Amino acid sequence: MKVNVLAFGIAKDIFGSSSVDVELPGQNTTGSLKKSLEERYPRLKQLASYMVAVNNEYAPDQEILTERDEIAIIPPVSGG
């Protein structure tokens, strides 16, 4: 399954783009998406932390993804 992933802040710099397409070979979960992204973009692992948001909600690693979901990588926030 292929998903489109939005990137913000430093994640946009790491991806070199504000969104990337990712092919998920195994499980369609947030956790396997993170694993795929970390293999392709090792700098992701150097972040203090990062979260995945699915349809504008923070998602746990077990969340099942579908192709229609709006998926985003959320590096450590620093608003305010």
Added chain:
Amino acid sequence: MKVNVLAFGIAKDIFGSSSVDVELPGQNTTGSLKKSLEERYPRLKQLASYMVAVNNEYAPDQEILTERDEIAIIPPVSGG
């Protein structure tokens, strides 16, 4: 000794004036001034509390007064 006493808030209503002259027969202290005023204006004793300020500072009952002091009756404050 005679002192002039400024009044604010409800004390002004009780005295019927924004300042009164008070003759101190005995000790020239804040405490004896309060006693004299309470005899003359019994409604003072019905207040939740009140303080005397001497030269713009809250004064204890033992403070010695002089005729040149600026003396004021400070009923419970309610600013802000």
Added chain:
Amino acid sequence: MLTTQIEISDQPLNIQSCIDWVMSPQSGGIDVFIGTVRDSTKGKAVMRLEFEAYEPMALKEMQKIAERAFEKWPVQKLLIHHRTGILQVGEVPVIIAISCAHRQAAFEACLYVIDTLKQTVPIWKKEIFEDGEVWVAAHP
């Protein structure tokens, strides 16, 4: 640089200019407390308020509060403006604005200033109702 501004005025207070005064390139956070005249107290409709100040002493007491706030927190600029006279519902009797490098200190200092002001500064408030008036806190 002047770091404290304390005023008592019978004219409407200007919120924006108070905030502008405490802003500085060194500050990261400003906390502002704005008192407003409520339309009721203990369930009774308030028509208006009247504030009276013993001005020289009130200014002196507010200055003491400001000095204490500077001792207790890393405050950059601190402003207290208090109004006197007749105020209608919705009008502003007091503005306290405090700038600090970090927000927590600004919040704590601002709460300290308003709490202490209400305890020590010789200013009195009369509530005017449809059927009478009362000096707030005068009686037990």
Added chain:
Amino acid sequence: MLTTQIEISDQPLNIQSCIDWVMSPQSGGIDVFIGTVRDSTKGKAVMRLEFEAYEPMALKEMQKIAERAFEKWPVQKLLIHHRTGILQVGEVPVIIAISCAHRQAAFEACLYVIDTLKQTVPIWKKEIFEDGEVWVAAHP
């Protein structure tokens, strides 16, 4: 009556109109937090900041914070305005304004909102120095 106003904007924030919006005849105290861009961080001169938001999610997270504040305190009106884009030193990235019948609740709710906003709302800040730039908090 609308009791919550949440906005993200790339235009300068208007402090006075934010405060006017939360004022009401029922409120006795308003606490306002105003973030400002500091001229330095960890001793290093900051030229300007750049804020980026994941807007739909940021609005949703701010709405959650507001709802939580209404549950925890007797809040009357609550406003959060956050700016995005390039901000110079002294400019205002965030305004939080909260009105309550009594001041303690306004202070506590306002501190809660800014603290939580900085933890959960997907907005990012890049500090631009003379010799480089860095996304704040990105790395350990």
